[in-house]
Amino acid sequence: QQQVKQSPQSLIVQKGGISIINCAYENTAFDYFPWYQQFPGKGPALLIAIRPDVSEKKEGRFTISFNKSAKQFSLHIMDSQPGDSATYFCAASDSWGKLQFGAGTQVVVTP
Amino acid sequence: GAVVSQHPSRVICKSGTSVKIECRSLDFQATTMFWYRQFPKQSLMLMATSNEGSKATYEQGVEKDKFLINHASLTLSTLTVTSAHPEDSSFYICSATQRTVNTEAFFGQGTRLTVV
Numbered sequence: 001q002q003q004v005k006q007s008p009q010s011l012i013v014q015k016g017g018i019s020i021i022n023c024a025y026e027n028t029a030f031d032y033f034p035w036y037q038q039f040p041g042k043g044p045a046l047l048i049a050i051r052p053d054v055s056e057k058k059e060g061r062f063t064i065s066f067n068k069s070a071k072q073f074s075l076h077i078m079d080s081q082p083g084d085s086a087t088y089f090c091a092a093s094d095s096w097g098k099l100q101f102g103a104g105t106q107v108v109v110t111p
Numbered sequence: 112g113a114v115v116s117q118h119p120s121r122v123i124c125k126s127g128t129s130v131k132i133e134c135r136s137l138d139f140q141a142t143t144m145f146w147y148r149q150f151p152k153q154s155l156m157l158m159a160t161s162n163e164g165s166k167a168t169y170e171q172g173v174e175k176d177k178f179l180i181n182h183a184s185l186t187l188s189t190l191t192v193t194s195a196h197p198e199d200s201s202f203y204i205c206s207a208t209q210r211t212v213n214t215e216a217f218f219g220q221g222t223r224l225t226v227v
Contacts, residue, residue, distance in 0.1 A: 034215075043117070043204050043218040044155065089154060097143055097208045099216060101154045 003027055004092050006102025014110050019077040021105045023090035026071065030092040034099070035064065035075045038087045047088070048075070080109045113139045115207050117219030124195055124226055132190045132222045134205030141207035144188040145216065146180060149202040161188045195226040 006023045013019045023033075031052055036044035050057045050064045050073065057064045063076040077084055090102040114137040124130045134144055143162050147155040159180050161167040167180035177199075179191040188207075192199055202223055206216040 032215075036218075041202075041221070041223065043221040045218065046215070049215070093216075096160075097216060098145065098157065098160060099155075099206070100157075103154050106152075 002103060003100040004090060004102040006090050006105060008105060009103065010106040010108070012108045012110060013080045015080060015082060017080050017109075019080050019084070019107050019109075020074060021088055021090065021107075022072065022074045023092075023102050024070075024072045025092050025100075027092070027094070027100075028071070029094045030100075031095060032093045032097075033064070033066065033073050034091050034093075035062075036089045036091065036101075038089065038104075044089060077107070080107075082109045082111055085109045113137075113207075113209060113217045115141075115205065115217045115219040117205055117222055119222060120220060121223045122225070124224070126196055126226055127194055129191055129193045130195055130224060132192075132203055132205075132224075134188045134190070134207065134219050136186045136207045136209075136217070139207075139209045140185040141188075141209065142185070143208050144182055145206045145208075146178075146188075146190050147204045147206070149204060149221075151202075155204060158190075192224065195224070197226045200224055200226045 034049035035047045037047045038044040048062045061078045066073045087104045091099045093099045116135045118133045146158045149155045158173045159167045159169045161182040169175045182188040204221040205219045
């Protein structure tokens with residue numbers, strides 16, 4: 001049973017475009033919401049993370065939007081580049097640090 | 112950022128043998144380490160949570176006698192896949208959380224296990 005639901009499963013975006021990935025959760029005990037980027041054959045790398053007391057966080061081209069009442073959060077990748085082509089996972093954890101991952105979104109940025 | 116090193120990165124073993132995977136936090140003390148398994152084109156599935164000096168806590172459906180986890184120090188956890196079978200072939204990934212920041216997790220580079 002997936003505790004964090006992620007969509008879409010895959011995404012194709014042109015270079016310079018915006019990639020948007022959405023996640024939803026049910027467990028109100030979650031208090032940490034990271035996004036990870038994973039390239040084939042590599043472990044996931046932390047991209048950006050947010051806590052529920054903030055509605056938006058921006059780091060460079062990456063922005064997380066967080067809606068606590070709807071229990072949803074999303075990742076926006078602005079000015080997408082071919083090097084951004086990867087699989088992106090949202091996740092959520094409680095204070096014990098046990099991460100629950102979404103199913104992943106494969107992003108392909110075309111030149 | 113904090114570095115987690117996983118070794119080996121790839122291993123091929125014969126069916127019925129055991130394989131040990133190491134996960135080390137190189138520049139911080141890890142209160143907790145987590146072990147995940149990832150099948151091709153799928154998400155990471157948590158196998159177990161390991162706290163230094165205590166027994167690991169396994170997720171439902173994960174055989175603790177098959178996947179032995181040891182967390183002997185604040186910088187090292189090991190996963191031993193015992194009596195490996197071809198269906199155990201997968202990508203195994205560890206993560207570690209720091210003593211002072213207990214929710215940010217740092218991931219190792221993963222171990223590709225192939226059982227032949």
